[in-house]
Amino acid sequence: MDPAPRISRLWWFSAPVLAIMIGAVVVIGTLRVPYVILSPGGARSVGPLVTITQKPGGPKVTVDPATDDLLYLTVSSMVKPSGFLALRGWLDDKAEVEPSAPFLGTQTNQENRRLNLELMTDSQAKAKKVALERLGFEVKTVHQGAFLEDVDPTLPAGKVLKPGMTVVGADGKQIATRDQLVAAIGEHDPGDTMELQVVPLGETKPVTVKATLGERPDQPGEPVLGVSTVDRSTFVYPVDISIDSGQVGGPSAGLAFTLAILDRMTPGSLTGDGRVAVTGTIELDGSVGPVGGVNHKTEAAISEGAKLMLVPPDEYKEAVKASNGRIKVESVSTLDEALAALEAHGGDPLPAATR
Structure with a gap:
């Protein structure tokens, strides 16, 4: 008996099912998934990004030509990738695929991007101040508020506060530093409501929010706002310095x-x-602080032919493990330690007498 009719009937039944399954896989694979893919980024020369000029009437400065010998490192991140890209990340031994919720916190991807660009601007400002003062220049500081680096979403204030905000007032009093905000919080009890004036990220005008204080779990009776803060400051430099970091965000290039x-x-x-x-x-x-993603940054440094890598102490062991003997890794906790490591590497010391 000819089996063709039976095969034909089977094909007409299975073909639509197979098509539906393939379509479902394609649709699911192209949907955004709640993960972030972290992988080695780039190692870019810093010197050519720095432009230094004398201010009119300011102190005379001498600027050496830029070289390609000093590199800053980045991590490539893809937030909420497609299912196909997430799968490829899981299969790549040089990539990490993690849930995006801890990465973003209470922020949207767009808000997180703006915050990281703000942190990059802040790191450049600090780098200019620290370098100029190390050379003997005077840099004036103007305090502008308490900048919220992070906000605990599990505490009541997390409903109205977001990372990237700057607190400029509390209970009708001006807030210029984080210490002033801490003191204002200390005048309250857990459960009290504070009236805060905050400047949202990317804005210039303050808005008023009412934040309810929580209680410190390790100190009963002590109020807590649930934020991580630093001073928001601007600096008056005697020399014009600009750094072109493009669209790279985050504070990790500060030492570089x-x-x-x-x-x-x-x-x-x-x-x-x-x-x-x-x-x-x-x-x-x-002082030099940790940055995260040092295993990916180690790969980027090696790929660009670096002979030495300077890392914060907290990330030294991870960098050494990732290097696997392919690059020399040094732990530095301060600018002076970084300069000493470079001198030991054959670099010229800073002049003994500066300004």
């Missing part, structure tokens, strides 16, 4: 920017023998 400014404004070369990759924030006291 500081070293690049010092390198351009002093004779010789800070980096010495071979290219040097740098990651870590810079604080106004010259």
Whole structure:
């Protein structure tokens, strides 16, 4: 008996089912999924990004030509990728795929992007101040409020406060520093409502919000707003310095920017023998802070031929593990330690006598 009619009937039944299954896979694969893909970014020369000029009537400055020897590192991040891209990330041993909720917190992807660009601007401002003061220049500071780096969404204030806001007033009093905000919180009890004047991220005018205080779990009876803050300040520089970081966000290039400014404004070369990759924030006291994603940044440094990588102490072990002996890794907790590491690498020391 000819089996063709039976096969034909089976095909007419299975073909639509198969088409539906393939269509479902394609649709699901193209939908955005609540994950973030982290992978090695780039290692970019810092020197050419820095422009230094003398202000009219300001102190005379000498600027060395830019070199390609000092690198800052980035991590590539893709928030809420398609299902297909998330799957590819899971299969890539150099990528990490994590839930996006902890990454974004209470922010949208767009808000998170704006915050990171703001943090980049802040890191550049700190780098200019720290470098110029290290060279003996005087930099005036103007305090403008308490900047919210993070907000605990589990506490009541998380309903009205978001990362990137700047608190400029509390209970009718001006707030110029984070210490003043801490003092204002301390005048209340848990459950009290504070009237705060805040400038939202990307805005210039303050708005008023009412935030309810929580209670510290480790200190019963002590109020807590549930925010991580730093001083929001502007600086008056005696020298014009601009840094072109493009659309790269985050504060992790602060130390690299500081070293690049010092390198351009002093004779010789800070980096010495071979290219040097740098990651870590810079604080106004010259301390170096952690940045995250150091395993991906190590890969980026190696791919660009760096011989030495400077990292914050908290991320030293992770960087050494990721390097697997392919690059020398040094832990630095301050600007002075970074300069000492570069000198040991063959770099020129800063002049003993500055301004």
